[in-house]
Amino acid sequence: MPALDLEDLYREILLDHYRNPRNRGHVQGAASCAADGANPLCGDEIHLEVVVKGGAIADIRFTGNGCSISQASTSLMTEHVKGQRIAAASDAAHAFEVLMRTGEPPVPGDLGDIEALAGVAKFPARVKCASLAWKTLEQALADAEAGGHTLVVSTDERSAP
Ligand code: ZN
Numbered sequence: 001m002p003a004l005d006l007e008d009l010y011r012e013i014l015l016d017h018y019r020n021p022r023n024r025g026h027v028q029g030a031a032s033c034a035a036d037g038a039n040p041l042c043g044d045e046i047h048l049e050v051v052v053k054g055g056a057i058a059d060i061r062f063t064g065n066g067c068s069i070s071q072a073s074t075s076l077m078t079e080h081v082k083g084q085r086i087a088a089a090s091d092a093a094h095a096f097e098v099l100m101r102t103g104e105p106p107v108p109g110d111l112g113d114i115e116a117l118a119g120v121a122k123f124p125a126r127v128k129c130a131s132l133a134w135k136t137l138e139q140a141l142a143d144a145e146a147g148g149h150t151l152v153v154s155t156d157e158r159s160a161p
Contacts, residue, residue: 010116013076017113018068023078027051027059033144037136039128044070048136052144056085060137067129069120074133076114086141093134100127 032052038045044066051059060078064071077096081089096114098106103121105111120130 007119010119013113013116014068014072017072017075017079021062021071021075023061023075023082024063025061026063027061033140035136035140035143037132037139039066039070039132041125042067042070042129044129044132046070046074046132046136048074048133048140050137050140050144052086052141055087057081057083057089062133066132069117069126070129070132073114073117073130076117077133077137080112080114081137086144089137089141093138096131096134100131 027049029051031049034047034049036045036047044064046062046064046066049061050057060082062074062078064074080092084092092111092114095106095111098104099111099115099118100121103118105115105118108115117130120126
């Protein structure tokens with residue numbers, strides 16, 4: 001039997017999340033916080049809505065358009081942080097930043113399927129695509145910590161409606 005080709009496995013994970021995105025749509029009822037993220041270099045856009053209950057991410061949904069890496073990364077991110085405490089989600093965002101900077105997760109296995117994006121680290125332009133989800137999440141969570149109310153912000157300085 002041939003050895004399992006990790007690159008093929010990773011491609012399958014990313015294609016699956018791109019074709020069948022998890023947590024796509026809008027949260028039911030009022031979001032605790034929301035944020036818009038854009039990566040104008042590639043044309044990626046995402047809108048995140050988060051429901052925070054008792055210091056944890058009770059629900060998280062996204063809408064958006066863009067390249068397969070940006071949309072697959074957002075799907076993977078929502079799947080990973082849903083149900084997690086905000087502090088754990090922030091830790092995951094930091095681990096993802098290390099993964100994108102070095103191509104290696106700080107603790108192998110901690111990021112689960114997200115580690116399928118490790119190869120992106122070799123392509124700086126695509127790092128922006130993959131990181132959009134996490135930068136937007138951090139923005140949304142910062143707003144939740146600040147007030148716990150629905151705020152719409154943007155990572156690319158556009159003014160909120
Ligand atoms: Zn992109």
